[in-house]
Structures are given as structure tokens and as C-alpha cells.
Amino acid sequence: MKNASIIGLKEADCKKISEKLNVLLANYSVFYQNTRGSHWNIKGDQFFTLHPKFEELYNSLVLKIDEIAERILTLGAIPAHNYSDYLKVATIKESKEVSDGTKSVEQILSSFKVVLDLQRELLDITDAAGDEGTNSQMSDYITEQEKEVWMYNSYLGK
Secondary structure (H helix, E strand, O other): OOHHHHHOOOHHHHHHHHHHHHHHHHHHHHHHHHHHHHHHHOOOOOHHHHHHHHHHHHHHHHHHHHHHHHHHHHOOOOOOOOHHHHHHHOOOOOOOOOOOHHHHHHHHHHHHHHHHHHHHHHHHHHHHHOOHHHHHHHHHHHHHHHHHHHHHHHHOOO
């Protein structure tokens, strides 16, 4: 955590934030792979609508995965990188339902719920630590994803 004092944060706070960010990273990674699976395997009359939408989503997720890993490094910790490690800590589980459009969208909404909850937890932790960098990152993600939730819910007629 050699970066902590340089960026003006306490080492203990950086450790706590990095640990929570690694949990978020694990969840994003499983979310990403599930979305790729849905993109590849979607079938039926929803194909032309959902296939490009899933690609748009997984492209957004992979950028966030990289940004989260880089934030962990900025805080002086090491980002996890093994799927076996991700699966141990992720709340999002691997999806077997990747060809049915409605089930895929429901899985996406469930995954958004998990990452939004984690990001809100991080807002509280980073606010208390004075970590504006991580706080701002999480706030930006939440703003974007709340709109995505609205759109996916609207697609389902909810």
C-alpha cells in the first residue's frame, strides 16, 4: 500500500477499499461472461434486438473491469485475476440460461442489482475515507447503470 500516503489516504482505508473493489471486480467479471454468453447464444424473435444490446453491455462491462483493476492498483493493492478466485467471492453466479432473451434480461437485471449494491457500499466506505477517486468512479457507474436498469425493465414491460 505504498501509494496510500502519496495519494493522501490511510493505508488501512486503502486496504479495506481494495478488498471491496476486488469483490466488485469478481462480480463484474462473472456479469461480463454471462452477458457474452447471452450475446453469443441468444435465439428467437428477440435476437435482432438483444444481440447488439448485449454486445453494447459487455463492452461497457469490460471497460469497467479494467478501470476497477486499475483503481485497485492505484490504491497499492493487487487486483484478482483468476476466475476460480472470482467464483469464490462473487454473488453473481454463472448463468446457464443464455439463449432465452427474457431470462437473459432478467439475469442482467439481477446482476445490476448486485453491482449497484456493492457500489453503494463502496460510496459509504470511500466517503468516510476521503477517497474521492473511488467515490467518483462508483457514483458515475451508479448513474449510468440506473438508466440501464430502467431500460431493461422497460424492455420486459415492467
